[in-house]
Amino acid sequence: MKDTVIIEAPAKVNLFLNIKGKRSDGYHEIETIMHKISLADKVVISRNDQGIKVRSDNPFIPEGEDNLAYKAAMVFMEETGIKKGVNIYLEKNIPFEAGLGGGSSDAAAVLKGMNELYRCGISDEKLVEWAARIGSDVPFFILPGTALARGRGEIITPFGKENFLNIVVIKPEFSLSTAEVYRSFRLAEVKKIPNLEAFLAAWEDCDIIRIAENMINVLEVPVLKIYPAIDKIKAKLEASGALKALMSGSGSAVFGIFSSKKEAVEAYNSLRGHYPLVELVLSYNRGDR
Numbered sequence: 001m002k003d004t005v006i007i008e009a010p011a012k013v014n015l016f017l018n019i020k021g022k023r024s025d026g027y028h029e030i031e032t033i034m035h036k037i038s039l040a041d042k043v044v045i046s047r048n049d050q051g052i053k054v055r056s057d058n059p060f061i062p063e064g065e066d067n068l069a070y071k072a073a074m075v076f077m078e079e080t081g082i083k084k085g086v087n088i089y090l091e092k093n094i095p096f097e098a099g100l101g102g103g104s105s106d107a108a109a110v111l112k113g114m115n116e117l118y119r120c121g122i123s124d125e126k127l128v129e130w131a132a133r134i135g136s137d138v139p140f141f142i143l144p145g146t147a148l149a150r151g152r153g154e155i156i157t158p159f160g161k162e163n164f165l166n167i168v169v170i171k172p173e174f175s176l177s178t179a180e181v182y183r184s185f186r187l188a189e190v191k192k193i194p195n196l197e198a199f200l201a202a203w204e205d206c207d208i209i210r211i212a213e214n215m216i217n218v219l220e221v222p223v224l225k226i227y228p229a230i231d232k233i234k235a236k237l238e239a240s241g242a243l244k245a246l247m248s249g250s251g252s253a254v255f256g257i258f259s260s261k262k263e264a265v266e267a268y269n270s271l272r273g274h275y276p277l278v279e280l281v282l283s284y285n286r287g288d289r
Helices: 068-080 102-117 124-131 138-142 178-184 196-204 208-213 220-226 229-239 261-271
Strands: 004-022 028-048 052-056 085-091 147-151 155-158 166-171 244-247 254-258 277-282
Touching: 004 102, 004 138, 004 166, 004 196, 004 244, 028 102, 028 166, 028 196, 052 068, 068 085, 068 102, 068 124, 085 102, 102 124, 102 138, 124 138, 138 147, 166 229, 166 261, 178 220, 196 208, 208 254, 220 229, 220 244, 229 244, 229 254, 229 261, 254 261, 261 277
Parallel strands: 052 085
Antiparallel strands: 004 028, 028 085, 028 147, 028 277, 147 155, 166 254, 166 277, 244 254
8 A cells, every 4th residue: 555645736727717797605607718737736645643734845835724735635534534644745836826726736636646545446526526615726627638617616527629738827926816806806897708619619620829819818807907017928928929828817827828839938938037937838748747
């Protein structure tokens, strides 16, 4: 029986994000397309005799119940009845409060890792159900590939087809709170309604030009009023050859997609050093980085 499991926890970008309105439970009803990328944390999970212990190489990451990885371990132990404890070490490469899903991906990695560590044989479908109790984006990271997420983000429809994208991600010096961004969103202020059907058709056709044309994130509307720097980063990415640049999720990270790896590398070389984080990434492919 294994004593330690090591799992990669990939980041994501939102290629499409629409908000349909406010729900009765206080959450927003969303439609979003999430795509895993090769920027990833490393999650090391090992047995201990009792309790949950979380540590990280990033001193700003909470180590108690405020950490989604801790919550994931709690849910797993409650549902399986496991009495033994677990040590969780997070090697952080994904910046937090960036809209890249690092905390959610870590939590999903803990569920999958504990399932492997304790040989529980829990199905992905059941893990997705548990993940929805931890956070809105966590279910997405249980399943492979790109997916459409609805509801508050917990209703996941994986895509049957994958397109592999060349991406440059930029994280500016400031971070954004997801809760604050959603609180400031006003549906009436959205001038261009995203076309989900057009995006899905472009994805099915593997048409990178039409994919780019239909990439939109309505959360940019409230953010750009307060942080015009986001728009400047988008403009720099597009001036550097990106077919389209977009804020990911609730920000503050911005990414651009490129028609070739060569163009993405050239953009990366011209932009690195100008921001706290500039990453050249690919679509995440079954653990390959």
